[in-house]
Amino acid sequence: MATQGWPRPAIWARRHAAGQYELRETLSGPTVAHGPVELLLVTLLLLLFAIGAGFLGSLAGLGGGVIIVPILVILFHVPFVLAVGASAISVLATSNTAGSAYVHDHLTDLRIGMFLEIATVPGALIGATLTIYLTKAGLVPLLLIALGVVLLATIPGSFLRHHSEVPEGVVPDHLSRRLGFGGSYQDKHLRRQVDYMGESTKPALGVMFSAGIVSGMFGIGSGVLKVLALDRAMKLPMKVSTATSNFMIGVTAAAGAGVLLAAGYMNPVLAAPVALGTTLGAFVGSRILPGLSNSVVRYVFLVLMAVLAVELILRGLGIG
């Protein structure tokens, strides 16, 4: 296996036999024995790291799921495919929390969200299939490099500003007119009713398909791509775009998670603390967000993401 002999800087690294990323060990586990106390301690550490990731991700506006896989792979030496499964479960949990609030506020455009899921869901199925296939083919280093590149690409993407609070000059396309992609909502900030319609639905479908592939492959929400589709292509108002994107993340993550779970690449003892921690961290982060200047946190989070991305790429290349 190409991954044998990679450096293992974390404290548990020396305890592992080389080649832990091999498929047989993903399914059956490494043969090296560990003490019972370690499992409890490591589970508590997982919980703490997940709380931190959820908290920082929430303040940075990127979601904690984006750094869960690198943390699990680099610090905890979890096999890549199991890390993706755990991350997808955590994204599902946090999106259910956020999604229920947004749906309750009636800012989500259910028609647009559900229609675009026709692109994200097959994308996620393909993405999860790719991850399983590449893992079975012994090409985990390729996945590490790909995730590193996606994380690096997310950093400039996260600076994309919403087109405007309420886009002007929207010309509804045929699909928007036929299926009713539009509506109105009462904007408390602007103190008026905002009417909106969607446009460029077909390009948005293409971007959403890509978002689905990335989400399925790496167990992340792909929020940057979703904003591109809803905000830049369809020209939806910022609030509708954000709420609809959050609404869609759950279904997309469920598609990838469903495949990984049914294929046997989920470990509930790993996924449960990660999901609980990320959700708790994101919940606390969203509560204190309004009273906090988050630009410093955002930059810290992005730097952390860049470091993790470079580490993933180096590991994929067998360097470092």
Added chain:
Amino acid sequence: MSGKAPPGPYGFDNLPQPLPLRAYQNMAIVLRTGLLLTVILFVSGLALFFVVHPGESLSTLFSSKSFLRFLDPGALFNGLGHGDPAAILTLGMLVLVATPMARVLTGMIYFHEHGELDMSLVTLAVLTLLLVGALLLGPFLAHL
């Protein structure tokens, strides 16, 4: 708005009606119920896991083998009946994955009730894809 718009029943001059408030409320209830159930199952399952398996090794985290049996419904119900923490945790993951599917189903019902045939077909297609992924593609990949 400027520009020549293609024909269709909706536009800025005739905005589509939002789904009824009940649809939004029911979807929020589905998501919150799913999340609450998952949290209960995850917390109780984890706590029970460390009580029942105090001697479990760290290797448990790096393997999925010991949990695969609970993907079989019979084994899952049997495990739940015996209070097996791994079965409880697996049920938590299943509930979490099923929650968005239930939300799609809720949407499909409302689109159908309001005569939006196109949208009810779209949601049916999404639901079908989700089920195909979990029930056919996943098991197929397991035996690849």
